[in-house]
Amino acid sequence: MLAIFPLVVLLLALTGRARSATDQVLDVDGNPVRAGIGYYILPAHSSRSGGLTSLSRSGSCPFNVVQADSGLDQGTQLTFAPATGKKEVRLVTDLNIEFLSVNHCGSSAVWKYAGVDEATGQRFITLGGTAGNPGPATVSNWFKIEKEGDHYALVFCPTVCESCRVVCGNVGIYSENGSQFLALSDPAFPVKFRKA
Template identity: 50%
Template sequence: MSIMLLLVMISIISFALAQQQPDLVFDMDGNILRAGTEYYILPIYEGMGVSLTLAMTRNESCPLDVVQANLEVDNGLPLTFTPVDPKKEVIRESTDLNIVFSNSTMCNQSNVWMLEEYEGQMIVTGHGISGNPGPETMNNWFKIEKYDNDYKLVFCPTVCYFCKSVCEHIGVKIAENGSRRLAISDQPFKVKFVTA
């Protein structure tokens, strides 16, 4: 009788733990997003569906910032997602992850997304640090959350339990040179993921 009770308890605990995991994130074809696989992020913003890339948005050539590509026919740059637990193979909603552009650029930078203050705005740039979750890397962690039938990107890191952090939408702000750079915004935009 005690073995039967033990098996029932194990089943209940396993079921409860499985229920606590956040929902999986899916690409446009209905496939689960996988860590290390290359994707394009396709923002759907004000009727425009333009992929993301790195570009100059400041008065100097480097570092490069995360922007929407200039043309709708431009695929932008492929990128990968790395969960806070690098052993995880799938990407789940509302979990900390690094976002990293795969291609090299003219600037000597990591291509890891990072939130950085520039001229009074919190913008997304490409010279963060991959991995190493903690207070020193708080600005390098983003999340994917459900937004209507699509997704949105948010900055709401939980990699440091004793650190104070803000939770904000990632949207688009127009830079001085006309670039549509990613930044903290009151207005999130919808995004989809396409396998590269």
């Protein structure tokens, strides 16, 4: 009976380690996605359109997050910053997403949920968010990555503020004037991550 106890402890330890490894977000090469490193977010399935970048809907600020028109365009490099401060990006963890080498309107390139657009009723993802400082003042700047079958999906449903009431939603695509804008909608836009 005593010989079984160490075996049970070993099995529980291995099971726990396997479970924690499965919630890592992986890039297209099967490597863990890491904070502070440049990546491209690309459509998970073959598409005529490319990766994610930024564009102004109105010709002025703020700039929106959009899918590039050409499938040959990987989009703009971006980085992830989990609220936990850890280096590995994990599923269903609050994180900031920020385009690298982008400076529109003198504001940040951190993604944020912009609320409901009165003209269209859409809930767009724009730039101009605040990096870090999880809490009520930055609640609109936190996104999550979820696993959807063989691909990933981006979700807005921050938990960095327990007292805040947020509208959760999948990050999908809204087509307008030939451009593919990211907005909270169903279905979620299936994505994958490629290290820059």
